[in-house]
Amino acid sequence: MSALSAPLAGGLRSLLPGRSAARAESVSSSLSAPVRTLTPPAQLSDLELLDGCLAGSRLMQKYLYERFAGRMMAVCLRYAQTTFEAEDVLQEGFLTVFKNLGSFRRECPLEFWIRRIMVNAALRQHRRNAPLVAVSDGGDYPEDLAGEEFTLSNYNFEELLGLIQDLAPRYQMVFNLFAIEGYGHKEIGELLGISEGTSKSQYSRARAILKSKIERLDAHRSHGFRS
Numbered sequence: 001m002s003a004l005s006a007p008l009a010g011g012l013r014s015l016l017p018g019r020s021a022a023r024a025e026s027v028s029s030s031l032s033a034p035v036r037t038l039t040p041p042a043q044l045s046d047l048e049l050l051d052g053c054l055a056g057s058r059l060m061q062k063y064l065y066e067r068f069a070g071r072m073m074a075v076c077l078r079y080a081q082t083t084f085e086a087e088d089v090l091q092e093g094f095l096t097v098f099k100n101l102g103s104f105r106r107e108c109p110l111e112f113w114i115r116r117i118m119v120n121a122a123l124r125q126h127r128r129n130a131p132l133v134a135v136s137d138g139g140d141y142p143e144d145l146a147g148e149e150f151t152l153s154n155y156n157f158e159e160l161l162g163l164i165q166d167l168a169p170r171y172q173m174v175f176n177l178f179a180i181e182g183y184g185h186k187e188i189g190e191l192l193g194i195s196e197g198t199s200k201s202q203y204s205r206a207r208a209i210l211k212s213k214i215e216r217l218d219a220h221r222s223h224g225f226r227s
Contacts, residue, residue, distance in 0.1 A: 041063040041066070041067070044060075044063065046064075046067075046109070046110040046111065047106065047110070048060075049063055049064040049067065049110075050064070050101060050104065050106075050110060052064075053098070053101055054101060054102060061098065065094060068111060068114055069090070069094070071111070071115075072090055072093065072094070072114060072115065072118045073086065073087075073090050074157070075115055075118045075119065075122075076089040076090045076093070076118055076121075076122060077161055077165075078161065078164050078165075078172075078176050078180070079119070079122035079125070079126070079172065079173065079176055080122070080125070080165070081129075081165060081169065085125065085129075088125065089118065089121045089122050089125050090118070090121075092121045092124070092125070093114075093117050093118040093120075093121035093122075096117050096120075096121065097114055097117050100117075119177070119181060122173075123173070123191055123192070126169060126173055126192075129169070130169070130170075159217070163210055163213050163214070163217075164176070164210075166213065167206055167209060167210070170192075170202055171202055171203075171205055171206035171209065172206070173192060174188055174192070174199055174202040174203045174206060175203060175206035175207070175210070177191065178199070178203050179203070179207075185199040185200050185203070186199075
């Protein structure tokens with residue numbers, strides 16, 4: 001394993017208090033002496049952080065992790081059923097990031113590259129969990145929303161997260177990949193091992209479920225305002 005993975009042990013322990021460090025401690029700790037910098041981390045560009053990491057600087061690795069960990073945790077939470085599961089995806093994703101920094105071609109923003117790694121880690125978690133998850137969503141919803149649109153912009157992160165995490169895992173994955181990550185249905189089908197038509201159908205179903213949940217949330221809000 002690349003020496004770039006070493007600082008993840010301490011970084012993840014600080015982000016996930018109380019979690020077992022056994023998995024993180026399995027990462028190699030062999031690194032060259034840290035490179036000191038007088039530049040505040042907020043003033044360093046992503047590529048400066050990247051170059052520092054590739055030079056073996058533990059400090060730069062720590063800065064890079066701290067810059068992206070919060071944003072990537074938000075990504076992981078959208079794909080997970082629980083915070084515990086999201087934390088596992090985040091850890092696996094950052095281990096992959098630090099192991100493969102040398103392969104980053106700088107053809108896209110570093111955050112975009114890291115985000116894709118997190119999504120792939122979430123997909124692997126989904127495949128591992130798929131045989132253990134019930135397929136029923138327990139609701140009665142219209143099969144299609146052809147021509148109907150709804151917006152999620154009026155809701156805060158916690159509300160949106162709750163709505164998305166309540167989806168059955170197969171709907172959750174397709175909705176995230178299509179509506180948020182921008183994958184096409186053919187690509188989603190290849191990623192999830194389903195047909196393009198099934199991806200379209202599950203996305204339509206996910207939208208119908210979310211629309212129904214949003215209508216109930218709006219009704220609850222309106223009732224609260226009238227009380």
